[in-house]
Amino acid sequence: xxxxxxxxxxxxxxxLADSFTAAGHAVAVLSRIVTGxxxxxHVPWKPDxxxxxxxxxxxxxxxxxxxxxxxxxxxxxxxxxKRRILESRVQATxxxxxxxxxxxxxxxxxxxxxxxxxxxxxxxEPVDEAGAPGxxxxxxxxxxxxxxxxxxxxxxxxxxxxxTGLVLARDGGALPQMLPPFWFGAGGPVGSGRxxxxxxxxxxxxxLVRWAADADVVSGPLNVTAPAPVTNxxxxxxxxxxxxxxxxxxxxxxxxxxILGEMADALLLSGQRAMPAKATELGFAFRYNTIDDxxxxxx
Numbered sequence: 001x002x003x004x005x006x007x008x009x010x011x012x013x014x015x016l017a018d019s020f021t022a023a024g025h026a027v028a029v030l031s032r033i034v035t036g037x038x039x040x041x042h043v044p045w046k047p048d049x050x051x052x053x054x055x056x057x058x059x060x061x062x063x064x065x066x067x068x069x070x071x072x073x074x075x076x077x078x079x080x081x082k083r084r085i086l087e088s089r090v091q092a093t094x095x096x097x098x099x100x101x102x103x104x105x106x107x108x109x110x111x112x113x114x115x116x117x118x119x120x121x122x123x124x125e126p127v128d129e130a131g132a133p134g135x136x137x138x139x140x141x142x143x144x145x146x147x148x149x150x151x152x153x154x155x156x157x158x159x160x161x162x163x164t165g166l167v168l169a170r171d172g173g174a175l176p177q178m179l180p181p182f183w184f185g186a187g188g189p190v191g192s193g194r195x196x197x198x199x200x201x202x203x204x205x206x207x208l209v210r211w212a213a214d215a216d217v218v219s220g221p222l223n224v225t226a227p228a229p230v231t232n233x234x235x236x237x238x239x240x241x242x243x244x245x246x247x248x249x250x251x252x253x254x255x256x257x258x259i260l261g262e263m264a265d266a267l268l269l270s271g272q273r274a275m276p277a278k279a280t281e282l283g284f285a286f287r288y289n290t291i292d293d294x295x296x297x298x299x
Contacts, residue, residue: 004057006030006047006096007067007113008040011172012164012205016065019206028057030068047092055099058107063213064100066112066149068092072138073174077263086141089113093148100152107157109213112149114161116198116225118142121270124196128277129163129221138266146221158219160212165198165225165274167205170298182245191253191269193233198225198274201288201297208276211284223276230291232271242295 001020008017008029017027021039028041045054047068058064070088075081093112100106119127120134133139146161153159167173181187200208205224212218230238240247256264276284288294 001025001063002061003027003063003065004030004061004107005065005067006045006092007069008065009033009042010067011169012167012202013065013067015169015202015206016067016209019210028061030054030057045095047088047095049091049094049098051095051099051102055102058096058099059103060105061107062109064096064107064110065209065213066093066096066110069113073263073267076261077137077266082137086144089141089145090148093145097148097152100157101154106152106154109158109160110149110152111160111162111209111213112146112152114142114146114149114163114221116163116165116223116272116274117266118146118163118221119272119274121265122196122272124194124273126273126275128275129223130277136266137262153219158216160218161221162209162212163221163223163225163274164205165200165223165229165272167202168199168294168298169202173202175298178239179243181249181251182239182243182247185246186249187236187240187243187245187247188249188251189233189236189247190251190256191232193231193236193250195232195269195271196229196273197232197235197271198223198229199235199291199294200224200226201294204286204288207287208279208284211279215282217282218278222278223274224279225274225276226288226291226294227276227280227286228290229273229275232268235291238291238295241292242299 030045117138120139
Protein backbone atom coordinates (compact mmCIF):
# COMPACT_ATOMS: atom_id res chain seq x y z
CA UNK A 1 0.00 0.00 0.00
CA UNK A 2 1.21 3.53 -0.80
CA UNK A 3 0.71 6.17 1.89
CA UNK A 4 1.31 9.93 1.73
CA UNK A 5 1.53 11.92 4.98
CA UNK A 6 1.58 15.71 4.94
CA UNK A 7 3.17 16.96 8.15
CA UNK A 8 4.76 13.56 8.64
CA UNK A 9 7.82 14.94 10.43
CA UNK A 10 5.79 16.14 13.43
CA UNK A 11 5.01 14.47 16.74
CA UNK A 12 2.12 12.37 15.44
CA UNK A 13 3.22 12.14 11.82
CA UNK A 14 6.50 10.43 12.68
CA UNK A 15 4.78 7.76 14.75
CA LEU A 16 2.17 7.14 12.07
CA ALA A 17 4.81 6.92 9.33
CA ASP A 18 6.85 4.46 11.44
CA SER A 19 3.77 2.31 11.99
CA PHE A 20 2.94 2.14 8.29
CA THR A 21 6.53 1.35 7.28
CA ALA A 22 6.83 -1.32 9.99
CA ALA A 23 3.82 -3.01 8.39
CA GLY A 24 5.59 -3.02 5.02
CA HIS A 25 3.83 -0.08 3.36
CA ALA A 26 5.57 2.56 1.21
CA VAL A 27 5.38 5.98 2.87
CA ALA A 28 6.07 9.41 1.37
CA VAL A 29 6.23 12.36 3.77
CA LEU A 30 5.48 15.86 2.51
CA SER A 31 7.42 18.50 4.42
CA ARG A 32 8.55 22.09 3.88
CA ILE A 33 11.99 21.16 5.23
CA VAL A 34 13.23 17.80 4.02
CA THR A 35 15.41 16.00 6.55
CA GLY A 36 16.36 12.42 7.26
CA UNK A 37 16.57 9.34 5.13
CA UNK A 38 15.78 5.67 5.33
CA UNK A 39 12.69 3.72 4.37
CA UNK A 40 10.45 6.81 4.29
CA UNK A 41 10.57 8.98 1.16
CA HIS A 42 10.83 12.67 2.06
CA VAL A 43 9.27 15.02 -0.48
CA PRO A 44 9.52 18.83 -0.40
CA TRP A 45 6.30 20.76 -0.81
CA LYS A 46 4.97 24.28 -0.48
CA PRO A 47 1.47 24.11 1.05
CA ASP A 48 0.22 27.42 -0.31
CA UNK A 49 -3.10 26.26 -1.73
CA UNK A 50 -1.67 25.17 -5.07
CA UNK A 51 -0.08 21.93 -6.29
CA UNK A 52 3.43 21.18 -7.48
CA UNK A 53 5.72 18.30 -8.43
CA UNK A 54 4.93 16.66 -5.08
CA UNK A 55 1.39 15.97 -6.32
CA UNK A 56 2.72 13.02 -8.34
CA UNK A 57 3.01 11.14 -5.05
CA UNK A 58 -0.69 11.71 -4.33
CA UNK A 59 -1.68 10.34 -7.75
CA UNK A 60 -1.82 6.57 -7.24
CA UNK A 61 -1.53 6.63 -3.47
CA UNK A 62 -3.95 4.46 -1.49
CA UNK A 63 -4.08 6.66 1.62
CA UNK A 64 -3.39 10.38 2.07
CA UNK A 65 -3.10 11.76 5.63
CA UNK A 66 -3.13 15.49 6.35
CA UNK A 67 -1.43 16.53 9.61
CA UNK A 68 0.08 19.80 8.39
CA UNK A 69 -0.35 23.08 10.24
CA UNK A 70 1.25 25.70 12.47
CA UNK A 71 1.65 24.66 16.12
CA UNK A 72 -1.33 25.83 18.15
CA UNK A 73 0.67 26.11 21.36
CA UNK A 74 3.91 27.27 19.79
CA UNK A 75 3.51 30.95 20.67
CA UNK A 76 1.19 33.38 22.44
CA UNK A 77 -1.92 34.03 20.37
CA UNK A 78 -1.33 37.36 18.70
CA UNK A 79 -3.59 38.23 15.79
CA UNK A 80 -0.73 37.32 13.45
CA UNK A 81 -0.19 33.91 15.06
CA LYS A 82 -3.91 33.11 15.01
CA ARG A 83 -3.92 33.96 11.31
CA ARG A 84 -0.99 31.56 10.74
CA ILE A 85 -2.77 28.80 12.67
CA LEU A 86 -5.83 29.11 10.44
CA GLU A 87 -4.15 29.77 7.10
CA SER A 88 -1.53 27.04 7.47
CA ARG A 89 -4.27 24.44 7.92
CA VAL A 90 -6.62 25.70 5.25
CA GLN A 91 -3.88 26.26 2.66
CA ALA A 92 -2.23 22.89 3.23
CA THR A 93 -5.58 21.13 2.98
CA UNK A 94 -6.46 23.10 -0.16
CA UNK A 95 -3.20 21.98 -1.78
CA UNK A 96 -3.90 18.32 -0.98
CA UNK A 97 -7.50 18.53 -2.15
CA UNK A 98 -6.37 20.08 -5.44
CA UNK A 99 -3.91 17.24 -5.94
CA UNK A 100 -6.57 14.63 -5.13
CA UNK A 101 -9.18 16.17 -7.42
CA UNK A 102 -6.76 16.36 -10.34
CA UNK A 103 -5.29 12.87 -9.85
CA UNK A 104 -5.86 10.22 -12.49
CA UNK A 105 -5.89 7.65 -9.67
CA UNK A 106 -7.07 9.47 -6.53
CA UNK A 107 -6.59 7.88 -3.10
CA UNK A 108 -9.36 5.69 -1.73
CA UNK A 109 -9.26 7.60 1.57
CA UNK A 110 -8.24 11.08 2.69
CA UNK A 111 -7.72 11.34 6.45
CA UNK A 112 -7.62 15.04 7.30
CA UNK A 113 -6.57 16.39 10.66
CA UNK A 114 -9.00 18.27 12.89
CA UNK A 115 -9.53 18.49 16.65
CA UNK A 116 -12.16 18.08 19.36
CA UNK A 117 -11.86 21.86 19.65
CA UNK A 118 -14.48 21.76 16.87
CA UNK A 119 -17.13 21.49 19.60
CA UNK A 120 -15.98 24.51 21.59
CA UNK A 121 -16.14 24.59 25.42
CA UNK A 122 -18.89 22.16 26.49
CA UNK A 123 -18.61 21.80 30.26
CA UNK A 124 -19.57 18.30 31.41
CA GLU A 125 -21.94 17.64 28.48
CA PRO A 126 -20.94 14.41 26.66
CA VAL A 127 -20.45 15.14 22.96
CA ASP A 128 -20.02 12.70 20.08
CA GLU A 129 -19.46 13.19 16.35
CA ALA A 130 -23.03 14.45 15.88
CA GLY A 131 -22.35 17.42 18.17
CA ALA A 132 -22.75 20.95 16.83
CA PRO A 133 -19.68 23.16 16.36
CA GLY A 134 -18.65 25.75 18.91
CA UNK A 135 -18.20 29.45 18.28
CA UNK A 136 -14.71 30.23 19.61
CA UNK A 137 -11.48 30.62 17.64
CA UNK A 138 -10.47 26.94 17.61
CA UNK A 139 -13.96 25.82 16.65
CA UNK A 140 -13.89 28.25 13.74
CA UNK A 141 -10.49 26.93 12.65
CA UNK A 142 -11.78 23.36 12.72
CA UNK A 143 -14.93 24.25 10.76
CA UNK A 144 -12.96 25.89 7.96
CA UNK A 145 -10.33 23.14 8.02
CA UNK A 146 -12.93 20.40 7.64
CA UNK A 147 -14.93 22.31 5.02
CA UNK A 148 -11.81 22.49 2.87
CA UNK A 149 -11.12 18.77 3.31
CA UNK A 150 -14.72 17.84 2.46
CA UNK A 151 -14.15 19.00 -1.13
CA UNK A 152 -12.02 15.89 -1.72
CA UNK A 153 -14.97 13.54 -1.20
CA UNK A 154 -16.19 11.71 -4.28
CA UNK A 155 -17.01 8.34 -5.75
CA UNK A 156 -13.41 7.20 -5.45
CA UNK A 157 -12.26 9.03 -2.30
CA UNK A 158 -13.64 8.68 1.20
CA UNK A 159 -12.94 11.57 3.59
CA UNK A 160 -12.49 11.29 7.36
CA UNK A 161 -12.06 14.27 9.69
CA UNK A 162 -9.65 13.12 12.42
CA UNK A 163 -10.84 15.06 15.49
CA THR A 164 -7.94 14.53 17.86
CA GLY A 165 -7.89 15.13 21.61
CA LEU A 166 -4.90 15.35 23.98
CA VAL A 167 -2.41 12.76 22.75
CA LEU A 168 -0.24 11.29 25.51
CA ALA A 169 3.41 10.32 25.02
CA ARG A 170 6.64 10.88 26.95
CA ASP A 171 8.67 12.20 24.02
CA GLY A 172 6.37 14.81 22.52
CA GLY A 173 3.04 16.58 22.57
CA ALA A 174 1.71 18.34 25.65
CA LEU A 175 2.57 15.79 28.36
CA PRO A 176 6.32 16.52 28.73
CA GLN A 177 5.49 20.20 29.34
CA MET A 178 3.22 19.20 32.23
CA LEU A 179 5.80 17.13 34.07
CA PRO A 180 8.26 19.59 35.70
CA PRO A 181 5.87 20.82 38.44
CA PHE A 182 5.02 17.21 39.32
CA TRP A 183 8.67 16.18 39.51
CA PHE A 184 9.23 19.02 42.00
CA GLY A 185 6.17 18.12 44.06
CA ALA A 186 4.14 21.13 42.92
CA GLY A 187 1.81 19.50 40.38
CA GLY A 188 -1.95 19.70 40.41
CA PRO A 189 -5.03 20.77 38.47
CA VAL A 190 -5.23 23.93 36.39
CA GLY A 191 -7.95 26.45 37.17
CA SER A 192 -11.03 24.85 38.67
CA GLY A 193 -10.01 21.36 37.56
CA ARG A 194 -13.61 20.67 36.54
CA UNK A 195 -13.00 21.06 32.80
CA UNK A 196 -12.87 17.83 30.80
CA UNK A 197 -9.72 16.80 28.97
CA UNK A 198 -10.43 14.23 26.22
CA UNK A 199 -7.18 12.23 25.98
CA UNK A 200 -5.75 9.28 24.06
CA UNK A 201 -2.51 7.30 24.33
CA UNK A 202 -0.38 7.81 21.23
CA UNK A 203 -0.35 4.08 20.44
CA UNK A 204 -4.16 4.09 20.36
CA UNK A 205 -4.13 7.27 18.23
CA UNK A 206 -1.94 5.55 15.63
CA UNK A 207 -4.03 2.38 15.72
CA LEU A 208 -7.31 4.29 15.42
CA VAL A 209 -6.11 6.36 12.46
CA ARG A 210 -4.88 3.23 10.69
CA TRP A 211 -8.18 1.49 11.48
CA ALA A 212 -10.07 4.44 9.96
CA ALA A 213 -7.92 4.17 6.84
CA ASP A 214 -8.97 0.54 6.38
CA ALA A 215 -12.61 0.71 7.55
CA ASP A 216 -14.68 1.61 4.50
CA VAL A 217 -17.71 2.31 6.68
CA VAL A 218 -15.97 5.24 8.39
CA SER A 219 -16.41 8.68 6.86
CA GLY A 220 -16.95 12.24 8.04
CA PRO A 221 -16.03 13.24 11.60
CA LEU A 222 -14.27 10.76 13.86
CA ASN A 223 -13.44 11.55 17.48
CA VAL A 224 -9.96 10.15 18.02
CA THR A 225 -10.08 10.07 21.81
CA ALA A 226 -10.22 7.41 24.51
CA PRO A 227 -13.65 6.20 25.69
CA ALA A 228 -13.28 7.66 29.19
CA PRO A 229 -12.48 11.39 29.15
CA VAL A 230 -11.68 12.80 32.58
CA THR A 231 -11.76 16.14 34.34
CA ASN A 232 -8.50 18.00 34.62
CA UNK A 233 -8.50 17.31 38.37
CA UNK A 234 -8.81 13.57 37.77
CA UNK A 235 -6.10 13.79 35.12
CA UNK A 236 -3.72 15.52 37.56
CA UNK A 237 -4.45 12.92 40.24
CA UNK A 238 -3.77 10.06 37.80
CA UNK A 239 -0.55 11.71 36.66
CA UNK A 240 0.56 12.09 40.28
CA UNK A 241 -0.17 8.42 40.93
CA UNK A 242 1.78 7.33 37.85
CA UNK A 243 4.76 9.50 38.81
CA UNK A 244 4.51 8.81 42.57
CA UNK A 245 4.31 12.53 43.17
CA UNK A 246 1.75 14.77 44.94
CA UNK A 247 -0.93 16.40 42.79
CA UNK A 248 -2.74 18.91 44.98
CA UNK A 249 -1.10 22.23 44.03
CA UNK A 250 -3.48 24.08 41.65
CA UNK A 251 -2.32 26.48 38.95
CA UNK A 252 -4.59 29.56 39.32
CA UNK A 253 -6.59 30.52 36.25
CA UNK A 254 -5.67 34.20 36.56
CA UNK A 255 -1.95 33.36 36.43
CA UNK A 256 -2.36 31.19 33.35
CA UNK A 257 -4.35 33.93 31.61
CA UNK A 258 -1.67 36.44 32.51
CA ILE A 259 1.07 34.26 31.06
CA LEU A 260 -0.72 32.73 28.06
CA GLY A 261 -3.54 35.13 27.25
CA GLU A 262 -6.45 33.82 25.20
CA MET A 263 -4.68 30.49 24.68
CA ALA A 264 -5.09 29.62 28.39
CA ASP A 265 -8.88 29.46 28.19
CA ALA A 266 -8.93 27.63 24.86
CA LEU A 267 -6.34 24.94 25.66
CA LEU A 268 -6.25 24.57 29.45
CA LEU A 269 -9.19 26.10 31.29
CA SER A 270 -12.01 24.71 29.15
CA GLY A 271 -12.57 21.47 27.33
CA GLN A 272 -14.92 18.92 25.85
CA ARG A 273 -16.21 15.63 27.20
CA ALA A 274 -15.69 14.14 23.74
CA MET A 275 -16.72 10.53 23.23
CA PRO A 276 -15.46 8.23 20.41
CA ALA A 277 -18.96 7.06 19.54
CA LYS A 278 -18.19 5.95 15.97
CA ALA A 279 -15.11 3.95 16.90
CA THR A 280 -16.90 2.29 19.80
CA GLU A 281 -20.03 1.44 17.81
CA LEU A 282 -17.99 0.02 14.92
CA GLY A 283 -15.92 -2.22 17.19
CA PHE A 284 -12.54 -0.53 17.49
CA ALA A 285 -10.67 -2.02 20.47
CA PHE A 286 -8.79 0.52 22.56
CA ARG A 287 -5.67 -0.76 24.29
CA TYR A 288 -5.80 1.99 26.95
CA ASN A 289 -9.35 2.56 28.15
CA THR A 290 -8.67 4.53 31.33
CA ILE A 291 -6.32 7.38 32.13
CA ASP A 292 -4.59 5.24 34.78
CA ASP A 293 -3.94 2.51 32.19
CA UNK A 294 -2.40 5.02 29.81
CA UNK A 295 -0.22 6.87 32.31
CA UNK A 296 0.98 3.71 34.02
CA UNK A 297 2.15 2.45 30.63
CA UNK A 298 4.01 5.69 29.97
CA UNK A 299 5.74 5.82 33.36
